[in-house]
Amino acid sequence: MSDSDRLKVVLCWHMHQPDYRGPDHGEFQLPWVYLHAIKDYADMASHLENNPDAKAVVNFAPVLLEQMEDYALQIDEWLQKGTLIRDPLLAALAGPGLPAGEAERRHLVNACKRANEKQLINRFDTFRHLVEMAGWIDSDAGYSRYFSDQYLVDLLMWYHLAWMGEYARENDLRIISLEKKGEGFDNQDRRRLLEAIGDQVSGIIGRYRRLAERGKVELSVTPYAHPILPLLLDFESAREAMPDVALPRAAGYPGGEPRARWHIRKGLEVFERHFGYRPTGCWPSEGAVSDETLRLLEEEGFRWAASGQQVLHNSLAAVNGGDEMPENWLHQPYRLGEGRLNCFFRDDGLSDLIGFTYGDWHADDAVANLVQHLETISAATEGEPQRVVSIIMDGENAWEYFPRNGYYFLASLYQALSEHPALELTTFSAVMGAQESVAESVPELVAGSWVYGTLSTWIGDRDKNRAWDMLVQAKKAYGRKLAAGDFSEESLQELSLQLARCEGSDWFWWFGDYNPGDTVSDFEQLFRHQLTRLYELLDEKPPAYLSKVFAIGSGDPSLGGVMRQNV
Numbered sequence: 336m337s338d339s340d341r342l343k344v345v346l347c348w349h350m351h352q353p354d355y356r357g358p359d360h361g362e363f364q365l366p367w368v369y370l371h372a373i374k375d376y377a378d379m380a381s382h383l384e385n386n387p388d389a390k391a392v393v394n395f396a397p398v399l400l401e402q403m404e405d406y407a408l409q410i411d412e413w414l415q416k417g418t419l420i421r422d423p424l425l426a427a428l429a430g431p432g433l434p435a436g437e438a439e440r441r442h443l444v445n446a447c448k449r450a451n452e453k454q455l456i457n458r459f460d461t462f463r464h465l466v467e468m469a470g471w472i473d474s475d476a477g478y479s480r481y482f483s484d485q486y487l488v489d490l491l492m493w494y495h496l497a498w499m500g501e502y503a504r505e506n507d508l509r510i511i512s513l514e515k516k517g518e519g520f521d522n523q524d525r526r527r528l529l530e531a532i533g534d535q536v537s538g539i540i541g542r543y544r545r546l547a548e549r550g551k552v553e554l555s556v557t558p559y560a561h562p563i564l565p566l567l568l569d570f571e572s573a574r575e576a577m578p579d580v581a582l583p584r585a586a587g588y589p590g591g592e593p594r595a596r597w598h599i600r601k602g603l604e605v606f607e608r609h610f611g612y613r614p615t616g617c618w619p620s621e622g623a624v625s626d627e628t629l630r631l632l633e634e635e636g637f638r639w640a641a642s643g644q645q646v647l648h649n650s651l652a653a654v655n656g657g658d659e660m661p662e663n664w665l666h667q668p669y670r671l672g673e674g675r676l677n678c679f680f681r682d683d684g685l686s687d688l689i690g691f692t693y694g695d696w697h698a699d700d701a702v703a704n705l706v707q708h709l710e711t712i713s714a715a716t717e718g719e720p721q722r723v724v725s726i727i728m729d730g731e732n733a734w735e736y737f738p739r740n741g742y743y744f745l746a747s748l749y750q751a752l753s754e755h756p757a758l759e760l761t762t763f764s765a766v767m768g769a770q771e772s773v774a775e776s777v778p779e780l781v782a783g784s785w786v787y788g789t790l791s792t793w794i795g796d797r798d799k800n801r802a803w804d805m806l807v808q809a810k811k812a813y814g815r816k817l818a819a820g821d822f823s824e825e826s827l828q829e830l831s832l833q834l835a836r837c838e839g840s841d842w843f844w845w846f847g848d849y850n851p852g853d854t855v856s857d858f859e860q861l862f863r864h865q866l867t868r869l870y871e872l873l874d875e876k877p878p879a880y881l882s883k884v885f886a887i888g889s890g891d892p893s894l895g896g897v898m899r900q901n902v
Contacts, residue, residue, distance in 0.1 A: 341759040342713035343723040343766050344752055345679070347641065348730030349618055350376060351396035351561060353841035356405070357861070358833075358868030363422040364861050366446075368402040370498045373535040374740060375731035376403075378500035380542040382745045383551050388753035390760045393543060393730065394555045394618040397605035398839070403539055404609070410533035414526075428491045429529050431522045433484050441479040443487060444469045447494040451735045455497045461517050462493035485519065492520045495528055500535070501742040507531055544610050553762035555616035556606040558598035560835040563793045565625035565782045567591040567598075567838065570803075572625045572782035576649055576789040583800040585807040589814060592631070598835060599635045615639065615764055620840050621792070622646070622681065622727070622785035626671060629780065633676035639668075639763045640676060641727055644683040645788025649781035666712060667721045668766065668774040677767055677774045681727040681785055684708075690728050694736035698743035702751050706758075713757050721774065723766050727785070793843035798886035802846055802862065805885075806837055808878065809866050816873045826872070833869045837862070846886045855888030 355365045383389050406425075412418040413429055420426040424446050427433060434440050448469055450456055457463050469490065471478040496514055503510050509531045513524060546552040558564060565572040570587045573580050588594070599617075607613050615638040619628060622642040632640050644665055651660055668677040685708055693701035709724060716722040734741035752760045786792045793799060813834055822830065845858040863881045870877040 341757055342709065342716065343759050343761050344709060345392055345723060345725050345727075345761060345763055345766065346390075346748075346752075347392040347394060347555075347618065347725065347727040347763070348379060349394045349396075349557075349727065350379075350399055350730045351394075351557065352399050352402065352731075353839060353858075354398040354402065354560065354836050355861075356402065358864050361421065363402075363425075365857060366422055366424045368399065369406045369422070369425060369532065369536055370495075371731045372403055372406070372539055373495075373503065373532055374498050374500045375734055376539045377535050377542075378502055378734070378740055378742070379730055379745075380539065380546065381500070381502040382749055383546055384542070386746070386749040386753060388760070389749040390551055390553075390753075390762055392553045392555060392616070392762050393546075394557060394616075395543075395606065395609075396557045396561050396620075397559045397602045398561060400540065400605055400609050403536055407533065407537035410529060410536065414530065414533065424491075425529075425532075427487075428495055428525060430488075430525050433487050437480050440482060440487065441472055441476060444472060444479060444482065444490065447490045450494065450497060454735060454738060454740075459493060459497055459514075461489075462497050465490045465493055488520050488525065489518050492524065492528060495532065499531075501740050503531065503535060540609050547610065553614075553616065553764050554606075554610055555614045555618055555763075556602050557618055557620050558595070559601035559605065560598060560839040561620040561841065562595070562598050562835075562838045563621060563623045563784070563790065563840045563843070564595050564598075564619055564628045564631070565623050566790060566794055566803075567595045568625065568627045568631075570794065572627075573790040573794050575625070575782040577791060577795065580791070580795040581797075581800065582794065583803040583807070585804050588803075588807060589810050592627075594810075594834075594838065595628075595631060596635065597831065598838070599631065601835070603635075616641075618727070621844075623783070623790060623793075623840075624678070624780060625782035626780050628782075629671045629674065629676055629678060633674055637676060639679065639767060641679045641681065641725060641763070643681045643783065643785030643788055646781065646783040646785075647680040647777075649783060649788050650777050650779065653781055654778060663716045663719060663722070666716055666724050667719065668723065669777050670774045671780055672776060672778055677763075679723065679725045679727075679763055679766075681725050683785075685724065686726050686728045689726070690733045693744060694733070694738075694741075698738075698747050701744055702747040705748070706751050706755065709752075709755075709758055721766075723761075725763075793840055796847045798846040798848075799843045801885050802842055805866060805878075805880070809837060809869050810834065812870065812873055812875055816875060820874075830869070830872050833865070833872055837865050837869055845888070848888060850888040852888040855886055856884075859884060859886045 352368045355363045355368060357364055383391060409420045413420050420429055427443055434443055448466055456466050499510055509527045513528060543552060547554045567588050568591045570582050603613055617632055617637045617640045619640055624642045624646060629640060651664055665680060668679050670677055712724055737744055752758055783789050842858055842862040845855050867877045867881050
C-alpha cells in the first residue's frame, strides 16, 4: 500500500496549565506547571525522541510557555544566588528552612497529599506510609505539631520523586540514588533533587523546538491566556447549541473582537519568541469555535484549526435538517463556506478511550484495541482522498491514571502506529500538504467546543454567569479609564496583560456546584484577586463584591475535574 493510500492518523497533544501566578506576577498559587513539566511534558518529549518514526502535533498554550520559563529562571537563581523561589511548595523543598507555624506546616502536609493515590502514592511504599501519617491531620489537626522537620523533608522529597517522569526515573542518576536512599534526606539531597527538577523544566521548550526542527513534531498554539473566543465575540453564540441557556445579565463582552485579536496576536508573539517561527495551526482554547472564530483565525494567518466531533455533528445536522449524517462524515477536514482555513475534528470515541478507559487495561491490549478501531475506519473510508483520524486530547492529565505515567502504553502506541502498513502517523499540516482536492465545505458552524459540543462548561451556570458579569464590569472600567486617562506605554501593556489573565477560560471551567470544593475555592479566590489587581492598576476602587466568595463547589471530583468525557 502506498503512503497516499494509507489512513492518516494525527495524535494532537494539547499542553496547557492556567496562569497560576498571583496578581502582579507574585507567588505561584498552585504547583501544577512545574509538576506536569517534570512528569508529563518531559516524558511526552522522550517518547517522540526515542521512536525514530513517531510523529505528533503538540499544542502549547502561551501562558504555559511563560510559566515554564519563569520556573526555570527561579530555580537557576536559587541555585546560583539563593534567591527565594516564588512557589511555596517548591520553596519548601529547596529549603534549607521549613515553615515554623502549625497552620503552615499543616498546609504543607496537605499539599503533599495532592496526587493520584493508585499510581503516584501507593506505587512507592515509603511515600504511602508518609501519606498515611499525614492522614492523621484529617482526624485531628493538632497532630501537625508532632510532625518533625525530618518528616516534612522526607514527605516533600517523596512527593516530588513520585511526580518525576519515567525517563528521568530510569536515567537520571540523581533520581535513582535518591529513591534508593529512601529516607532521612538532608539539605544536600534537597538541592540535588531541585537541580534535577530545574534541568527537566529548563529543557522542555528546547527539546520540543528540536523535535519540530527534525520534522517529528508540528507545534501549534492557543490564543494567549486561553480565552473562549466565541464568548468574547458574542455571548449569544452559546444559544446555537443550547437555545434555552441562561446567559449573563450583560448583553455581551465589550470590545470582544479587539480582545480576541489581541489574544491571538499575543499568543503568536510568545510562541515565536520561544520557538523562533510562527505556527500554521491553532487549537482554539478548548476547541471552542464559531463562524466568527474561524474567520478571525484565518484573517490572522492560520491555515488550520481543530475542534470537537460534536461541533461538526451539530453543524452538519443543522445543514441537513437533522437528517442522518453523510457517510464517513467525521474523518476528513472541512472549511467554512468559501474560506481556506481547514478545520479538523476530534474523534471523541477514540480520544476518550485513551483519556478514560485504557488506563485500567494492559498496554498491549489497549493499543491493539485502538489499532483495531483504526483498521475498521480505514476499511470504511477506503478510496476517500482526504481521510484522516484526529485523536486530540490533553497532553498531561490522562497519564496520571496510567501505570508508570503511560510509559508502556505510549511506547507501544507510537511503535504500533508508525509500523502499521495501512496507517500513516502524521501531522495536520502534512495532511493539508498531501490533499489532492479542497476540503469539504460546511456553510455554517454551530458554535461549541470539544466538551459536549456546547459552551456550557464556561457559561449558563449561575456562578459562571456571575463571573462573566464581574468581568464585564471590569472591562467597562478598563475601557472608561483608558479613554480618559493618560497611561504610559508600559502601563498600557501591563493593563492589557492583567486584563488577559482575567479573560482566561479556566476560571469559568471551575465555577459550578458540580466541581470539587477545594479546587473551586482555589480558582474562585484567584479570579477575584486578579480582578482586584486590574482595578488597582486602573487606579480605581475595586467593587465590594470582589471581597466576597461567590462560588462554592460541592461536587464529586470524578464528575468534574480537569478532564470531561463526552457521554
